[in-house]
Amino acid sequence: MNQPMDPVTAKWFAIVFPACFVAFWLLIVTMLGFISGWFTLQRRYPRGPGGPIRTFRMKSGSMGRFGLGRVSMNGILNLAPTHNGLRVGVFRLFGPFQRPFEVPWNEIQVERRTRFLVPGARLTFGIDEGNLTLAVGLWNRIVDSAPERERPRLSVEPVAAQALAAALLGAWIAISALVGTFIAVTSRAGTHPSPVPLAICYGVPAFVVGIGMFGFWMRTR
Known part of the structure; x- marks a missing residue:
């Protein structure tokens, strides 16, 4: 039969296990921040002072620098077009060290890409600074809220x-x-x-x- 855990061991387990779990979680989300290129982007594109035109909360996408693979972010992205650019944030639980960044509109290049037979809109930021792939419909809704002068260049052919x-x-x-x-x-x-x-x-x-x-x-x- 299994012997019950003695009080001293149970006390230490109650302290050590949550601490190890939190440390492991922070390690994983921080590694994903490096792999996705988020830390590079937040240094290169600090958040602007203006407020968003509209905010799209808890959306999905995938990020990754060229040659380093991609990180899926399902339902944890907050995307906000502003007058100056696209502001990208993440639900704090999944990115405690990832600050929102704001890419100017003139540094965003867009192309339609198909992955696993599903078309998407791939946004490239700057020159090899990183990229973000979103559903075509979501991206076009974001573009509809962007400044009118940017819409013709950024819109992607919709998917029927x-x-x-x-x-x-x-x-x-x-x-x-x-x-x-x-x-x-x-x-x-x-x-x-x-x-x-x-x-x-x-x-x-x-x-x-x-x-x-x-x-x-x-x-x-």
């Missing part, structure tokens, strides 16, 4: 609802099939006594990926 649905459906099928096949093959390799049924191999990934795709669809509306 049918085209986006087809892209998400294709990505859902491809990812679900890939993950399901991996589970099916590995569970049947060698002399495994009880391989995972095919219905579970493909059904569970399809369900999980489908929830993610549906969430993405809702965020782009």
Whole structure:
């Protein structure tokens, strides 16, 4: 039988475990800040003095400097067009050391990119300072709130609802099939006594990926 934890050990555990958890969390979010290029951007583009024209809260996107991979930021970005530029912030819990930065409009270059069959708007800041990818619909709503002189250059061709649905459906099928096949093959390799049924191999990934795709669809509306 498991022996109960003595009072002294329980006391120290109650102190040490939360402290280690907080330290680990701070380490992870700080590393992601470096990988995404956030710290470079906040030094290069300090927040301007003016207030936002409009604020888009709890939005999703991905960031990454060229050659260093990308960091997904789902539902934690605050995006605010101002008269001078685009202000980007993050929910404080996920970026305690990441300050909002504001990129002048004339230093933002925009192009339409497709990733995993899904089109997006990729914003490049300055010359290799970093980039941010957003859903096309979200970016165009931000541009609609930007100063009128900037709108023609920054707007991206919108994605038809049918085209986006087809892209998400294709990505859902491809990812679900890939993950399901991996589970099916590995569970049947060698002399495994009880391989995972095919219905579970493909059904569970399809369900999980489908929830993610549906969430993405809702965020782009």
